Amino acid sequence: MIIGIGSDLIDIRRIERTLERFGQRFLDRVYTDVERARSERRLARAESYARRYAAKEACAKALGTGFRQGVYWRDIGVVNMPGGKPGLLLTGGAAARLAAMTPPGMEARIEVSLTDEPPLAQAIVVISAVPCADPDAASLVRAARVV
Helix, strand or coil: CEEEEEEEEEEHHHHHHHHHHHHHHHHHHHCCHHHHHHHHCCCCHHHHHHHHHHHHHHHHHHHCCCCCCCCCHHHEEEEECCCCCEEEEECHHHHHHHHHHCCCCEEEEEEEEEEEECCEEEEEEEEEEEECCCHHHHHHHHHHHHC
8 A cells, every 4th residue: 555655856956056056065964875875976966966855855744744853864774775776764863754554463664756858857755564484583673773
């Protein structure tokens, strides 16, 4: 069952201006070390940061909190699976919110789609709950996400 949906659309030029104006201060506040390392290797640096920014916004909307109630920018990290597929790694307040909204006996799955067509970047996040094969393990996983 779907327990959260979020989408975001951002003008890449806004991220370019923010990078020029605030530089490292902005990067440190919003992005994880993994995200910064990946984006800095790209020729299209601003587009990479914009896609990740949109994903964070979309995820915060899917969680139902926005960036409030203990959910911070760096609690939502965009990662890439071995085949390149984007995913989200939640920590801190975002992980706690995900655990709280996941029904007992279920585990959360997060799907994210990222795209850009300059000057825009877009992200869509769908959070679903699926039955857990081992309900006791689901409780342990939810507790571990809060750490």
